[in-house]
Amino acid sequence: MKAILVDDEHLPLMHLQKVLERDVAGIQVIGAYSDPLLAIDMVKTLQPDVVFLDINMPGISGLEIGEQLQLFQPAPEIVFVTGYDKYAVDAFELCALDYIMKPVQLKRLQKTIERLRDRIKSEQEVSVEAKPLISIKCFNHIQFQLPDQEPKVIKWRTAKARELFAYLLHHRNRMIDKETLIELLWPDCDLSKGVTQLYTTVYLIRQTLKQHGLGIVSITKGNLETGYRLSVGLVHIDAEEWENHALQLSPPTIHNAQVYERILEMYTGDYFGEYEYLWAEHERERLRRLWLQLAKNLSSFYVEQDMMQSATKVNQLMQQLHPLVEDSYFTLMKLYALAGNHAAVEEQYELLVSRWEQELDFPVTSEISTWYEAWRRETIQAP
Known part of the structure; x- marks a missing residue:
């Protein structure tokens, strides 16, 4: 040795x-x-x-x-x-x-x-034994995938433990000072009580990781108790890998369209979307915009190639993951109109109006409403 x-x-x-x-x-x-x-x-x-x-x-x-x-x-x-x-x-x-x-x-x-x-x-x-590495999934909710097993959501002792783990994972391999962590998770506590809460929560995270065989993910404390760092080694993280794949894509063609589809399907939900952590909103929005841009690029390509079924599938996926993005509704309305599916056009418009009014308290844009009214007049007048 x-x-x-x-x-x-x-x-x-x-x-x-x-x-x-x-x-x-x-x-x-x-x-x-x-x-x-x-x-x-x-x-x-x-x-x-x-x-x-x-x-x-x-x-x-x-x-x-x-x-x-x-x-x-x-x-x-x-x-x-x-x-x-x-x-x-x-x-x-x-x-x-x-x-x-x-x-x-x-x-x-x-x-x-x-x-x-x-x-x-x-x-x-x-x-x-040469086991494959652990995967951590951050899209929608936190999941761990051990070698030769299906991804699973583990049960955290407290919601604070889950959020602290997520925050340290977001800032992985970086030392985060304890004052920042206390202010984030226990803003109403004085420093002494906050330190106790932080120590206890770190202990709970370590115990949870150990219990589920996730020893490769570890939390270390800085010298003189300056803070904590989450080290993940060579663990696969889905959001990181997805972005790397997405950024390598060239404009869509017949030859890479299926690659686009696979990469779009890899995005199974927003970054920590189920938890809606405010500190993750910037990263959540950044990845969301990247996904939407890829989806719109592929949709436009399919429409240009007169591949209407494929374009419909992409926009349905866009609507499923991001129901408040109006582009998918408008594109689907046009696609259904071309296919002569009047009921589907009506359904899309009514769905868009109800979601925008209920969720955003905002009317549908004039471009869409004008197109819809013109389509209805033409449909009613058609023999």
Whole structure:
């Protein structure tokens, strides 16, 4: 097993290296660094199995380094080595393998190495199975999809736990300070009570993720309790993947029309749409506009190609997902008129009027009402 040691004090660094190399079998020290920033770069380059980290260092603490190392792929195991026991809780919140007090004792170190061997063996057994990654679905409502299983909505202990998870997922891999989180979820609480509520809710989220086998998604706490970060590693997130596919589309043609349809169908609802979180509205509207633009482009192409059934299908989907967007009603009215389906034209217009008046308290635009009245006059006068 390969190890890197990090401690700004030379003597403890050399002592730990000597004990590991002389008295512990199966450990190879491939680097010992007193410069923590250099150590971060070397961990990325050398990819050790374990990093022994001092906590109290100038400029950047071992806890902060530990947070950065957890984002590496693959991430090394972390053992904190320090002369102070007050950081133990913070260390284990970072999912550290172990926490050793200075001066390092051989028997205590051997227990750590045995735990390291067990951890690596367990991870190797899991990796042999080569399971696909977890997927998190954000369209409409939060769902998780484990390997070889159908997507499922998990039951959160509280609505606040679900919203905090969603907010941290929205800002994934970024540290969000606790004051921002408290102001978002408990705006009427004083800071002390808000901190308690936040700690409890983070605990509930961790327990829920663990209960459902979602250990690859983790929440870590910043140094000196500055805030929290949700790390997702290589998890698939449907909204992110959908946007990547959508932005790669060229204008619709006969050759890529089916690709358009598949990408439109991948969008199963607005971003966190079921929960209507105000903080997600900008992203929700941005993705909604992108989807609508793709749908309108494909609809126009189908109409130009005289593929009326395909155009109808696209606009029906548009209406199903976004019932307050009038374009789909107007296009369907025209398509049904061309097909001679008078009842369907009437139905579309009445549906649009009722929805706009009830939901928006706003009349239908003059362009649509003028077209409809002209169509009715022509229909009535027709023999």
